[in-house]
Amino acid sequence: xxxxxxxxxxxxxxxxEYTQFDTDITIHINTIISILSQIxxxxxxxxxxxxxxxxxxxxxxxxxxxxxxxxxxxxRVRLLFDPPTNSAVTKSYEQIIRxxxxxxxxxxxxxxxxxxxxx
Numbered sequence: 284x285x286x287x288x289x290x291x292x293x294x295x296x297x298x299x300e301y302t303q304f305d306t307d308i309t310i311h312i313n314t315i316i317s318i319l320s321q322i323x324x325x326x327x328x329x330x331x332x333x334x335x336x337x338x339x340x341x342x343x344x345x346x347x348x349x350x351x352x353x354x355x356x357x358x359r360v361r362l363l364f365d366p367p368t369n370s371a372v373t374k375s376y377e378q379i380i381r382x383x384x385x386x387x388x389x390x391x392x393x394x395x396x397x398x399x400x401x402x
Contacts, residue, residue, distance in 0.1 A: 285338040287312060287356075294357040295365065299335065308364060309333070315359045316342070322384065323391030324352060349390060355383040 289299040291312060297304065313331050320329050330342045343349055358376050367373050 285340055286335045287332050287337050287339055287342065288335045290339070290353065291357055291360055294353075295361060304364070305335070308360060311360045311363045312356060314363075315356050318359075319352065319355070319387070322388050324349060324387055349387065351383050351386060355380065355387065358383075 286299075288305065288309060291308060292299060292301075292305075295308070297308075309332055316325065316330055316332070319325055320327075325342055326344070332342075339353070343352065358380050361367075362373065362376055362380075367376070
């Protein structure tokens with residue numbers, strides 16, 4: 284499954300055919316893609332999904348080693364869209380999110396602020 288929206292919906296337990304929450308989930312996915320862009324994941328020009336036709340391969344065209352992005356987006360969407368009622372589960376998700384952020388940051392190795400500001 285290469286559709287960003289449908290694969291996140293599947294992880295959330297929502298079938299591709301059920302579109303009632305597509306707008307909500309799409310908004311959350313785009314927010315998280317924006318966050319990922321800030322840590323160096325994806326194209327420098329940014330990326331936005333608008334429907335189930337947007338694919339992982341459209342966004343991560345050169346990054347074959349960033350499969351953890353899918354888990355990261357799912358966990359962040361889960362916490363925004365359908366947060367667990369159990370605080371231990373929430374804490375576990377948050378710990379995994381932090382670890383994935385560190386690993387993604389290490390994988391993408393964005394330039395330091397000083398390097399960006401230099402002429």
